[in-house]
Amino acid sequence: MADYSSLPQHxxxxxxxxxxxxxxxxxxxxxxxxxxxxxAAIALLATSAYxxxxxxxxxxxxxxxxxxxxxxxxxxxxLNKCKAINRENKHDYPVPEARQVNPRFVNGTxxxxxxxxxxxxxxxxxxxxxxxxxxxxxxxxxxxxxxPEDAVVVDLKGHILTPGIxxxxxxxxxxxxxELEATQDTNEMTQPLTPFVRSLDGFNPSDPAREWVxxxxxxxSLILPGSGNIMGGEAYSVKMRKVDTLSTxxxxxxxxxxxxxxxxxxxxxxxxxxxxxxxxxxxxxxxxGEGWLLRDQFAKATELKRAQDDWCIAAxxxxxxxxxxxxxxxxxxxxxxxxxxxxxxxxxxNIHCYETHDLxxxxxHSNEYKFKISAFHHGLDAYRVPEILKRAYKxxxxxxxxxxxxxxKKEAFQSSVNAAKILADNGIxxxxxxxxxxxxSQHLVYEAAQARHYGLSExxxxxxxxxxxxxxxxxxHRIGRIAVGMDADVVVWEKHPLSLGAHxxxxxxxxxAQIENVKPETWDEQGEPLTFExxxxxxxxxDKDSCTANAESGVFTGIKKILLEGAEEFSAQGDLTVVxxxxxxxxxxxxxxxxxxxxKKDAPVYDLGGEGVVLPSLLSVGAPNLGxxxxxxxxxxxxxxxxxxxxxxxxxxxLKFGGLHMDEAYKAGVLVGVTAPDSQHVIQGVSVxxxxxxxxxxxPKGAILKEKVALHVRIxxxxxxxxxxxxxxxxxxxxxxxEKGLSELFHPNxxxxxxxxxxxxxxxxxxxxxxILRLLQIKKQxxxxxxxxxxxxxxxxxxxxxxxxLAEAEVGVILKPFLCTPVQWxxxxxxxxxxxxxxxxxxxxxxxxxxxxxxxxxxxxxxxxSWIAGWARSDLGISEKEAVGLVSWNLAEIVGLPTGPTGLxxxxxxxxxxxxxxxxxxxGGKSGIQCNPRAF
Numbered sequence: 001m002a003d004y005s006s007l008p009q010h011x012x013x014x015x016x017x018x019x020x021x022x023x024x025x026x027x028x029x030x031x032x033x034x035x036x037x038x039x040a041a042i043a044l045l046a047t048s049a050y051x052x053x054x055x056x057x058x059x060x061x062x063x064x065x066x067x068x069x070x071x072x073x074x075x076x077x078x079l080n081k082c083k084a085i086n087r088e089n090k091h092d093y094p095v096p097e098a099r100q101v102n103p104r105f106v107n108g109t110x111x112x113x114x115x116x117x118x119x120x121x122x123x124x125x126x127x128x129x130x131x132x133x134x135x136x137x138x139x140x141x142x143x144x145x146x147x148p149e150d151a152v153v154v155d156l157k158g159h160i161l162t163p164g165i166x167x168x169x170x171x172x173x174x175x176x177x178x179e180l181e182a183t184q185d186t187n188e189m190t191q192p193l194t195p196f197v198r199s200l201d202g203f204n205p206s207d208p209a210r211e212w213v214x215x216x217x218x219x220x221s222l223i224l225p226g227s228g229n230i231m232g233g234e235a236y237s238v239k240m241r242k243v244d245t246l247s248t249x250x251x252x253x254x255x256x257x258x259x260x261x262x263x264x265x266x267x268x269x270x271x272x273x274x275x276x277x278x279x280x281x282x283x284x285x286x287x288x289g290e291g292w293l294l295r296d297q298f299a300k301a302t303e304l305k306r307a308q309d310d311w312c313i314a315a316x317x318x319x320x321x322x323x324x325x326x327x328x329x330x331x332x333x334x335x336x337x338x339x340x341x342x343x344x345x346x347x348x349x350n351i352h353c354y355e356t357h358d359l360x361x362x363x364x365h366s367n368e369y370k371f372k373i374s375a376f377h378h379g380l381d382a383y384r385v386p387e388i389l390k391r392a393y394k395x396x397x398x399x400x401x402x403x404x405x406x407x408x409k410k411e412a413f414q415s416s417v418n419a420a421k422i423l424a425d426n427g428i429x430x431x432x433x434x435x436x437x438x439x440x441s442q443h444l445v446y447e448a449a450q451a452r453h454y455g456l457s458e459x460x461x462x463x464x465x466x467x468x469x470x471x472x473x474x475x476x477h478r479i480g481r482i483a484v485g486m487d488a489d490v491v492v493w494e495k496h497p498l499s500l501g502a503h504x505x506x507x508x509x510x511x512x513a514q515i516e517n518v519k520p521e522t523w524d525e526q527g528e529p530l531t532f533e534x535x536x537x538x539x540x541x542x543d544k545d546s547c548t549a550n551a552e553s554g555v556f557t558g559i560k561k562i563l564l565e566g567a568e569e570f571s572a573q574g575d576l577t578v579v580x581x582x583x584x585x586x587x588x589x590x591x592x593x594x595x596x597x598x599x600k601k602d603a604p605v606y607d608l609g610g611e612g613v614v615l616p617s618l619l620s621v622g623a624p625n626l627g628x629x630x631x632x633x634x635x636x637x638x639x640x641x642x643x644x645x646x647x648x649x650x651x652x653x654x655l656k657f658g659g660l661h662m663d664e665a666y667k668a669g670v671l672v673g674v675t676a677p678d679s680q681h682v683i684q685g686v687s688v689x690x691x692x693x694x695x696x697x698x699x700p701k702g703a704i705l706k707e708k709v710a711l712h713v714r715i716x717x718x719x720x721x722x723x724x725x726x727x728x729x730x731x732x733x734x735x736x737x738x739e740k741g742l743s744e745l746f747h748p749n750x751x752x753x754x755x756x757x758x759x760x761x762x763x764x765x766x767x768x769x770x771x772i773l774r775l776l777q778i779k780k781q782x783x784x785x786x787x788x789x790x791x792x793x794x795x796x797x798x799x800x801x802x803x804x805x806l807a808e809a810e811v812g813v814i815l816k817p818f819l820c821t822p823v824q825w826x827x828x829x830x831x832x833x834x835x836x837x838x839x840x841x842x843x844x845x846x847x848x849x850x851x852x853x854x855x856x857x858x859x860x861x862x863x864x865x866s867w868i869a870g871w872a873r874s875d876l877g878i879s880e881k882e883a884v885g886l887v888s889w890n891l892a893e894i895v896g897l898p899t900g901p902t903g904l905x906x907x908x909x910x911x912x913x914x915x916x917x918x919x920x921x922x923x924g925g926k927s928g929i930q931c932n933p934r935a936f
Contacts, residue, residue: 069327075315078330082312085344091259093477096485102136102478103256104239104487104510109136112511113147117156117492118529121482122163122466125459126529131161133488136510141484154492154506158526162462162497163482164219164489164509167441168400168469169350169377169433173223173238173248174199176207177437178825186226188233192276192284193297195264195338197233199223203248208822209437214240214514215836216442217491217504220253220470220479227267227352228275230290231297234338235263235350237473239489241509253475261474262341263374266294267352268362269411270633291361298369301339307331308340348374348474350400354411355381359388366393373397375472377433380405380412383419386426398472399423400431402439403450406860406936407660409633417935420464421455430460431469440821442832449498453914454935458532461498492520494834496530500867500913501874503834515835535909536609538919540931546604547931553581553603554929555595556906556920559612562588563881565889565899574610578906580922580929585904588614606931608919613911615884617671617903617924618869619891620692620862622765622794622816622855626675627651627690630659632859642679644723648751651677652688652707657696660936661859666693667933668863669905671924672705674895676712676763682719682730683737684712686751687763689897691925701925705902710761710792710895711751715771717824727771735778742787758788761896763814767827769798776802776809792894794855797827800841803848812894813850815842817857818868833875843876853891863935870912883912 070078111134119141120126132140134148147153176183185202188194203223213221220239225232238251254260268290277285284290308331318324341347353359353376366373375398376382382389382399390396406415416422420430432448434441444465452461470480478487488511491497491504505523507514536558545551559576562569569576569589577591579598587594620626628651629638639654654677665673673692677685687709694703715730724730741752754760766772772793779789792812793799797820799806799813806813820841822828833840845852854872856862865887873883889899903923909916921930 070325070329072323072325074329075325078311078326079315081308081330082315085308085312090346091261091474093259096477096483099137099485100135102487102510104241104253105136106510106512109511111139111148111151112488112508112513113145113151113153114161114490114492115145115153115155117159117161119482120160120162120462120497122463122470122480123459126160131482131490133490133508133511136488138482138484138486138488138490141482154520155523156492156520157523158528159505159523160493160496160526160529161482162217162491162493163466163470163480163486164491164507165217165444165465166469166473166480167213167218167221167434167436167444167465168375168431168472170213170221170223170436170441171226172209172213172221172436172441173203173205173207174225175437176204177209177822178828179437179823180825187228188225189228189275192229192272192290193231193293194225194229194233195231195266195297196335197225198236199225199233200236200248203236203238205243205246205248205251209441210240210242211836212821212832213436213441214507214509215504215832216440216444217493217497217507218441218444219489219491219507219509220473220475221436221441222263222350222469222473224263224265224350227265227271230267230272230284230294231339232265232267234347235265237261237263237475239509241512241514253479262338262347263473264338264342264347264349265352266349268358269352269354270409271352274633287358287361291365294365295368297336297339298343298365298371301336301343302369304331304333304336305340305343342371343369345372348472350375350377351397352377354378355414356385356388358411359385363388363392367391374474375400375431378402378412378435380415380419382428383416383422384414386423386428389428396428398429398431398468400433400469400472402435403432403447403454404860404864404935406664407631408858408860410631413631413660415936417450417454420451420460424456424460429468429472430456430464431472432464433469437821437823440819443819445497445502449500449502449914452498452532458498495526498532498914499530501871505835518835532915535611535915535917538908538932539607539609541604541606543604545928546606547929549926549928551604551929552583552927553598553601554606555579555591555598555603556606556608556612557595558608558610559614559906560610561612561880561910562614563884564588564614564616564901565885568881574608574612576612576614578614578904580904583922583927585901585922606920606929608906608908611909612919613907613909613916615669615866615905615907615911616888616901617905618669618865618887619672619674619897620665620670620856620865621674621853621891621895622814623673623675623857623859623862625678626661626665626673626859626862627655627657627659627688627692628675628678630656630661639677642677642681642685644680644721646681648683648711649677649679649685650688650708651675651685652704655688655690655697655704657690657694657699657703661862662692664860664935665862666921666924666926667918667935668865669907669911669918669921670862670865671903671905671921672897673862674709674891674897676710680719680721682713682715682724682733684714684765686710686760687712687895691902691923693921693923693930694925699925701923701927703925706897708760709897710763711755712763712765714765715775716766716768717826718765727768731771731774731778734775738778738782738787738789742782742785755789756782756787758790761790761792761894763792763794763895765795766793767795767797767824769801769829771826772796772799772802773805776805776811779809779811790896797822797824797841798829799850800831800839800844801829803845803850806845807849811850812853812890813845814853814855814891814894815845816855817861818842818854818872840875842872846876846878851890851894852886853894854886855891866911867914873912880912
């Protein structure tokens with residue numbers, strides 16, 4: 001480290017000016033006085049020299065009479081940096097009420113008065129009132145506000161107004177749509193320590209996702225580097241409003257401000273060690289290596305900070321007279337500058353971290369090097385260690401997390417749907433985030449809605465996407481609340497934002513309406529906001545076997561809806577009944593006679609409190625690896641991942657029962673799964689149908705429902721390989737195989753022969769419109785030669801563009817995911833839905849008469865199938881029974897399964913809205929009557 005004990009100064013200037021020599025009598029008369037004065041001057045100079053440090057021996061501030069080491073400009077620059085470092089009111093922003101204008105305000109923007117709405121302000125319970133915005137700010141909140149003469153008046157007609165949604169974990173603009181190598185700027189994966197790179201330098205304001213995300217009510221996003229590195233780099237908070245300049249800097253929340261918060265992304269756990277150790281064979285290959293590399297970087301940053309502080313102290317202690325400067329410039333190193341910013345509390349640190357020991361390691365590091373952690377991101381294990389989080393240096397980190405994701409890798413395996421509530425109950429602030437494009441940020445509010453369903457209060461659920469992330473970003477003086485002086489970022493909602501299928505009607509950023517062609521006068525009138533009331537719990541009879549594998553019979557009362565394929569009954573009084581005898585449903589509806597008969601047998605009676613809703617088993621088709629692989633990233637946890645083997649494999653041979661994903665599906669009422677192998681070959685293999693609740697393949701209640709369901713193939717980008725490097729080679733192979741099957745070159749029981757004779761369906765995963773049309777042409781050509789092909793599509797992003805052709809060919813479609821995104825270059829024709837488009841892919845297909853089903857995109861999403869159906873019902877305006885079909889008998893028909901009963905699920909309320917839970921399950925591979933299964 002530099003030695004700052006020597007403090008050189010400028011060469012001495014001349015001592016004084018020349019005066020005329022004294023002459024004659026005057027000089028003689030004053031000689032004595034002159035001598036006395038001269039002596040006094042000498043003494044004064046000596047004393048001054050002592051106190052000014054002229055004596056190296058006596059002064060602590062030693063002075064060298066030598067040339068100056070640095071220029072006056074460099075010295076002044078260093079002093080300015082010292083002043084900035086030591087400023088007392090760092091990031092002490094004016095209170096919102098004192099703000100007069102938003103620095104992002106666009107001249108000419110008219111004031112807007114919102115009247116007759118319900119206000120969810122981000123921190124309090126809702127209330128009815130008006131809001132006036134002007135100069136890019138909220139200037140008045142209350143009742144009966146008078147509009148300025150030039151104001152636009154928006155009658156909310158009872159609709160809900162919230163703050164703009166804040167997503168504190170997004171890769172929008174650095175991981176742009178469509179996904180191309182040219183646009184991937186999320187991770188600088190050349191070394192594990194890159195705190196010096198900046199997402200600002202890769203952010204693309206023209207990412208098509210911006211408009212989609214904005215349409216979901218997101219007004220501010222923190223654009224983070226990815227999680228591949230231990231230190232990923234600096235992040236930036238941007239607003240989603242399009243700027244004419246196409247300038248990233250003009251999109252910054254703090255554009256026009258001098259004292260900006262900075263942000264850093266770091267990561268721990270699996271990601272860095274898996275990539276660098278597993279793929280590159282270099283450090284870190286373990287969490288031990290991660291810890292060392294992180295601590296080494298912070299140690300170096302701490303040393304640089306100490307050198308800077310020493311320089312500032314030395315500069316502060318220079319002599320007060322004369323022109324004194326240090327001989328070395330203010331110490332700087334761009335590689336460590338952002339880390340020093342963390343140590344000085346100028347940079348908000350955000351850490352990707354999952355497991356308990358990873359979280360504790362970061363807490364330990366924070367105390368060792370004295371830096372604050374603004375937030376742990378993902379943090380799916382954080383609910384298990386709230387007290388450890390509270391040990392972090394000086395502040396309790398926010399946990400920015402998912403509501404229901406789990407199991408996609410080891411460190412996500414212990415996740416709990418109750419995590420948000422547990423954390424909040426323990427005083428840990430909780431934010432919901434998207435990790436866009438991992439989850440489409442357009443639907444971030446859906447995460448908050450799930451958190452409320454699993455126990456987080458309505459107020460905290462709204463806060464989890466507004467005021468909590470705003471505070472974690474250090475921007476709670478501007479965004480995240482509806483209050484006087486806050487930025488005019490607000491959202492008008494079509495219905496309660498925490499209800500299924502909710503979407504904005506209009507979004508305002510900096511006081512400017514963002515969605516075109518919206519006419520508030522056409523909005524419908526709304527009553528009071530939806531209230532989330534507790535539904536009655538299942539009343540269980542006292543019989544000791546009433547909710548066990550031994551309970552084969554029972555009477556279920558207090559039911560108001562029965563929605564089975566062959567039956568549909570409603571009762572406002574909730575007096576419908578379901579009767580089970582020896583494991584079979586003997587009656588569903590008005591069953592007085594059957595119930596009386598069971599009464600004579602002393603069958604137990606279960607009461608749903610008048611709110612019960614009966615559905616058949618829901619069906620999962622196409623969720624990857626359900627029952628085959630427990631953790632996708634770990635081959636040892638299941639069947640594995642087949643390569644390019646030409647053999648047509650059967651999923652039944654690799655099926656594993658009793659896993660977490662199967663159990664969670666069962667507890668959500670998804671009693672039947674259909675899974676195909678996951679091969680790199682065009683031919684995936686033959687799917688199997690199974691009961692998700694079965695303990696093993698030889699379960700007496702029917703574990704394997706059908707060994708050979710359908711032949712699955714994959715066409716498109718995902719199947720490009722050394723064997724099939726082009727889509728055309730894939731289609732050519734498929735055509736050839738089908739022709740051979742039709743020509744009897746194969747054995748009659750060979751899969752392609754079965755497909756061409758209509759014995760098993762052909763399910764093709766495909767997304768592109770032209771590829772879909774080519775497959776339809778092949779089907780038609782083969783059928784002219786006598787083939788009978790039951791073809792269906794899965795995935796099908798662009799299927800809506802050829803809906804009429806699919807309907808004519810009687811080809812069914814399983815949408816996966818239900819709400820698509822334009823992630824593939826060859827499948828960009830994807831409808832985002834309201835408020836950007838009036839239609840979705842589902843609505844177009846449905847109206848064209850195509851048989852449609854819905855699938856979970858990931859295994860952990862299977863337990864959301866009833867919500868997916870409810871969301872679709874909200875968009876389509878279809879009946880509840882039709883909605884059930886989308887995730888039940890429609891799917892069975894598409895893949896050729898019987899549509900008869902395979903189990904029964906009874907909910908304690910409407911399964912197509914948040915709040916209802918599964919109360920009773922009969923069937924699904926388990927014996928008896930299962931009561932109140934709950935998601936983990």
